[in-house]
Amino acid sequence: MNPKTIKYIIKRLILAVFTVWVVITLTFFIMHAVPGGPFMSEKAVSPAAQAALEAKYGLDKPLGVQYVTYLGDVIQLKLGPSLKQRGRMVIDIIGDGLKTSAKLGVIAAFLALAIGVVLGSVAALRRNTVLDRVIMIITTAFVSMPSFIVGSLLLVLFAIKFHVFPANGSTAAGLVLPVITLMLYPMSYITRLTRSSMLDVLGQDYIRTAKAKGVSKWRIIFVHALKNSLIPVITYFGPMLAYIVTGSLVVEQIFAVPGIGRAFVQSIINRDYTLIMGTTIVLATFIVIMNLVSDILYKVVDPRINLE
């Protein structure tokens, strides 16, 4: 790696820290500006109990002081206890949710990648045949269908009508449907990306040269064409993974998967301040890092790109 790249990475890392700080600050103050609070319930607790709880969690101090204290804790990687799930630490709740979401997201992402690349290549190599048309029609459909429709459809068909999979995402078999739901969009996108990129590469001079030199058809496809046509796919993969892991909220809701998305929404409804902050920080950091990684990868795989 040349010094220029290293300098770039360092610059980006500093920027990433800054971005996360901005997210923390905005979330903190917006969250406290929203009406309601963590100790609000249909049956109001007595003012004395409310005061005791606020004192226990430091919520009785001025907002500025709370903010500074919180920043200090975050720097020491302390996310504190949940205000609503008494006795549980924010980090454990996030860990539990992230484990499930990551499992779901990673499986879906790799299935999407594997199937998408194959379908895309086939479509490119059989360009303008019936097969190509069918693949394109199907992928166009999945790209434009929102996940709550696909999810509900799968649920009705495979969980209720045919009883093939359970409707609850908390067991291993229960993850099949959410994985498929989550996978269809990126898979379709990758298919289309691979197809167009493959067509582009197949038209390049060096492919013609290889052909002229008498290289076998399969060697041309796998060694010369596929590798280069995957460059855009690889750069898409990072943000996609971040999107899948953090953005599977709807799918988690439909299939009752206990992931981070649900924890996030619940924390907001409950005004569980520490959990809202913790989830926001973890998700923001993850997205920032994935974007950084994909930018760096982009530079590495395609030297023509100037990072500056």
Place this chain on the structure above:
Amino acid sequence: MKKFVALMLAGAMIFSMAACGDSAVSGNAGAAAATGTESADAGTDAAATDAGTDTAAATGEGISVSIASEPASLDPALNSAVDGATMLVHLFSGLAKWEQKDDGTLELVPDCAEELVEGVENADGTVTYTYTLKDGLTWSDGQPVTAGDFLFAWNRAASVELGADYGYMFEVVDGYADIWADGATGDEKLNVEAPDDKTLVVTLTNAVPYWNELLAFPTYFPVREDVVANESWATDPSTYVNNGPYVMDSWEHNSVITLKKNDKFVDADTITMPQINFFLSDDANNMLTNFQNGDWQMIDDVPTNEIAQLKVDYPDEFKVEGQLGTYYVCWNINEDILPEGSGLSGVEAENARAEIRNAISLLFDRNYIVEEIGQAGQVPASSFVAMGLTDADGSEFYKNAGDNSGYIGYYNVDAAALQENFDKCIEVLKKYYDYDEATSQFTNFPSMTYLYNTSEGHKAIGEYLQSALSAVGITMNLENQEWNTFLETRKNGDYSIARNGWLADYNDPICFLDMWTTASGNNDVQFGRGDHEKTAAYDLDLTDLGYDTKVTGGTWADTYDVLINDIKSCTDTKTRYALMHKAEDLLMSTGAICPLYFYTDLYMIDKNLTGFFSNPLGYKYFMFCNY
């Protein structure tokens, strides 16, 4: 070469992610095996397609149910939810418990206590109860349960330090008021003693009829000091020590809690259900799907829009039970609804507003609301204290409410009385507002806004109320707010008219009445606050019940607050209930509370599951089930 490096890099990244995913998978499999569901499947080809269905249930080893999402806490002192309470009654054993008799009715029986003793009245009016604990009571880790554990648990639950939602459940115990008094030092304790390991002595400020019921309430369950010293004790099976019929076998957060029969439990031979899997879900559609699949044998929620069809499709499984709660509309007492230039002020204005609010209460067709909107067997309400609460003589309190002039409660909610109510309402409103005879509309009723929390059901009711009012020319706009925001707005009185609901904590009408005192945190109507503080519009005469109190033209604090205090210190059951009827009369005379219906509890249960029951508070009991 560079491209190769890139691919390797991408590969490495991918691999590391996959590895992290793998560990999650194996962790899950381990947990599944621990619950015994995986092992039952081992070696069968069906495993691939059937792994998700509850095999334990299929082999008669246990049941899977879903009553709600992740409980906020399974610490008996901190829990304030019905679903948490359901799990806690399986995990803990208090001095008393609910049991179903052979004829299907429920009764309170001793649990840890040898018997539910009568109290002994002291010279100062306080009442002392002395309980003896049964022999052989143990915690799930084998240590004996002592009276000291109860003593500790009660003081902890009532403490300022813990700040539990239900700390006020100890209000009846002598010493509670000192703990929460201004200037308390923090050393105050409840008047409870444990002279030896088997004896618990508790003193109440005065006799309360629902004391045994409180003993069966989770807040009164024992916990052990060394166990709860770890603040996270109630979040993980490894640190969870309890004394009830079940032990917590596993808790996959947001997913499933598995309870297994506790062999150390003193009455273990009476427990028939070996294992209960509480699946944690907050999505009624998802619950229903799992029930229809046969994966879950009982679900405590169904999607509202499916109710009509479910009643037809599942006549044996679909259940409706009474619940001690009222769905109502509340007015902000300080909202001026009189027309401009009415010329009324002070007490006169308040009396006029009360008359108008009461008249508007007559306008709504409660039968339409329960039959067309609620569709869940709710009962049209004509009083605030809910159906299901008992009166002094054991009859239903709500049936004795109001003046009993040919109907139950404060208005006649019979479908046949609809026109009569409507005419009465118009007649009253005509006294204060301009009425256009040609269009049958009032022309100068100030427009109002109805506030409700975001939900399809509440919205549908809001729209009905809106249309009923607009039929007579009254404009009511609808505004919905997200739950937490809504609670704050309503609590602060920043509304004109709002959706409201209340569920009792125990079977005593005081649950519905003491919430309306001036200082109460649940006084959403804002009685005795703001302009209403000085409004001397109320009369109270208790001389017929042997009290000296006779107030004419008193404020809310002079009347209602005094009345509630009298109820709380009254030891004569008959007088106490008479006072509570008076309190409800006074409350309803303001017109600020407009009851719509009494809540019901809907659930679906597998018809092969026998021995199940639920108590009036909505707790579900699975321990005596067979499947």
